[in-house]
Amino acid sequence: MNKVKEINPLVHCMTNMVVTTFTANGLLALGASPVMAYAKEEVEDMAGAAGALLLNIGTPSVELAHAMILAGKAANKAGKPVILDPVGAGATPFRTQICHQILEEVDVTIIRGNAGEAAALLGLEGTVKGVDGSLEGDKLEVAKQLANTYQCIAVVTGDIDVITDGSNVQTIANGHEWLTKIVGAGCLLGGVVAAFAAVSDRKDDVETAASAVSYYGVAAEKAFQETKKEGFGSFAQSFINQLGMMTEDEARSMRREAR
Known part of the structure; x- marks a missing residue:
């Protein structure tokens, strides 16, 4: 947290139209510097210059998916972390297809989604209503499978948040149910994860x-x-x-890990 405020990382957010302002305000408060750039003519330059890239498919289109892939490849080339938020994956075949396209062509560092979205990316049984998801089964095993399948950090959120690279696991019990009552809470979390990754020496570290x-x-x-x-x-x-x-000290003192 202190490094975010000190470095003020540029976070390139290709996010959805519903949450743009909330995401920008949250990142500014955090100490990061958000930029929202979507045009295929500039995304490669922006992604290469930024400290991290957030790809959020909440309001998808063919054109946006193409631009996201261009940005993702540019971030990969520059060695910058790429965070994918597969919003509503599983709700429609189109959303799931876009996620798979991105994952096939871009080296994604971190996938952040709820259990239903994670299941959809793996072709498992899940339930997605709009952009909210749930999963019947072992969320930890799904998170591990997601991480192993795509060689990334999986951040599967819910009442208990599971963060894993497929072997190392962290389980976080912080949060409040009122986050589900405001639009864009999950999407902003993707931005916060991107900001932390942007200043980390180990951008694919589970602890980050x-x-x-x-x-x-x-x-x-x-x-x-x-x-x-x-x-x-x-x-x-x-x-x-x-x-x-x-x-940072307050956050550390109140951190709760599920057992």
Whole structure:
């Protein structure tokens, strides 16, 4: 966290139109510098210059998928981490196909999704409603399979967040259910993971992703305590505040790992 504020990494976000402002505000509060660039004419230059690239397929199109692949290849060439958020994978064949296209052509460093999305990428039984997903079965095993299949870090979020490279595992119990009541909470998490990866010496390290997930969850817990009598709108604003004001020491002291 301290390195994010010190380095102020540029995070290239190719995210969806529903969450652009929320993602940008969250990253700015965190200490990162977000840029939203989508045109195929410039994405390669931007991805090469940025500290990390976020690919979020929440509002997909053929044109956007093409631009994401161009950006992903440029980030790979520059040695920059690529984070894929497969929003709604499994909800329609089109979304799942785009994710598979990206994964076939781009070396993705981290995949961040819920259990239903993770299952869809693997062709397993899951349930996806809109962009929300669930999975019947062992989420840990699904996360490991996802990491091993795509040679990446898998961040599978839910009540308990599972972060793994296929062998090393971190399980994080921070967070609050009110995150499910504000639009873009999961999408911003992808940006926060990207910001942490951008300043890490080991961009594909499990602990780097776990630290980002835990920090995010603690911010939500603190925001809830401030606004539990006010409601979801106040919570969203307080959450952004906490991303910027909370110290690394506070986050570390409140980190909870599931056993």
